[in-house]
Structures are given as structure tokens and as C-alpha cells.
Amino acid sequence: MYPFVPDMIRFYLGEQPILAQVPTFVCAKDDDRRYVVDHLEQLVVKAVDEAGGYGMLMGPQASAAERAEFRARIEATPRRYIAQHRVELSTCPTWVGDRRGLAPRRVDLRPYVLTSPSGPWVLPGGLTRVALVDGSYVVNSSQGGGSKDTWVLKSGGAI
Numbered sequence: 001m002y003p004f005v006p007d008m009i010r011f012y013l014g015e016q017p018i019l020a021q022v023p024t025f026v027c028a029k030d031d032d033r034r035y036v037v038d039h040l041e042q043l044v045v046k047a048v049d050e051a052g053g054y055g056m057l058m059g060p061q062a063s064a065a066e067r068a069e070f071r072a073r074i075e076a077t078p079r080r081y082i083a084q085h086r087v088e089l090s091t092c093p094t095w096v097g098d099r100r101g102l103a104p105r106r107v108d109l110r111p112y113v114l115t116s117p118s119g120p121w122v123l124p125g126g127l128t129r130v131a132l133v134d135g136s137y138v139v140n141s142s143q144g145g146g147s148k149d150t151w152v153l154k155s156g157g158a159i
Contacts, residue, residue: 003082005017022085025082028079040067040071043086109150
């Protein structure tokens with residue numbers, strides 16, 4: 001559904017999307033599929049019928065053999081795959097639980113934003129996911145990721 005959300009907003013709400021999203025290639029579309037198979041070393045490919053980081057290829061970190069296997073999968077069943085350029089995630093000091101103590105790990109923040117007649121409102125908090133494996137971009141808990149406390153501050157102290 002993700003690649004189609006901007007079109008759904010335009011169709012159902014008659015508005016332009018307010019927030020940009022990561023450009024997504026839908027392999028069921030011929031032009032998108034050709035781009036994806038020609039640029040696998042630059043892309044993250046995700047199976048649309050999987051979740052939790054399963055059924056994906058992290059192209060920039062994958063071997064030539066892994067990319068060739070995914071190229072064959074995409075060509076065989078293109079409707080099963082979407083792809084995006086890898087988003088460079090922020091890093092955050094993370095306790096890794098061994099002799100290294102604190103080490104940088106990639107994180108993503110999922111804020112909660114509501115809309116009302118007076119405009120968007122960001123809830124005080126959110127979900128911060130962390131890739132606990134050194135060098136990983138995968139923050140899903142099912143793939144070895146974790147979570148961190150998320151603090152939202154305002155002038156004069158915490159909310």
C-alpha cells in the first residue's frame with residue numbers, strides 16, 4: 001500500500017500529501033522493474049507479502065550472488081517486490097552489552113502525528129527503533145533490532 005498512499009490522499013481527500021515519503025519502485029510496473037534489476041547494488045528490495053524485515057535484500061551490502069538470486073526472484077514474480085534507495089539513518093550511542101560499552105548504532109524515529117481542524121499535532125513521544133547489529137540498517141525487532149526511550153522536550157522541561 002505504501003507506494004500508493006500519495007495517490008489515495010489525492011483521490012479520497014482531494015488534497016496534496018503534506019509529508020513526503022521515500023520514493024518507491026513497484027516492480028509490477030515494467031519501467032520500475034527494469035530500473036530495479038539494473039540498480040540492485042543501490043537499492044533495498046522488499047517483498048510485499050512479508051513483514052518484519054523478512055524477504056528483503058539490502059543491495060549495497062549484498063554479495064553479487066545474493067543480488068543475482070533476487071534479480072531472478074523479481075523477474076519471476078515482479079508483483080511480489082518493491083524497492084527503494086537506502087535511507088541513511090541517524091546513529092545514536094547505544095549500550096551494546098559487551099566490553100565496548102557504548103557504540104554508535106543506526107536508529108529510526110516513528111513519531112505519532114494527528115491532524116485536527118487547527119492543524120497537525122505531534123504527540124509527545126514515539127517509537128525509536130535501533131539496529132543492534134554493528135553496521136546494520138535493519139531496525140526490526142524480529143531481525144535483531146531493539147527500541148530506545150523517546151523523550152520529547154519543550155521549553156521549560158519535558159512534556
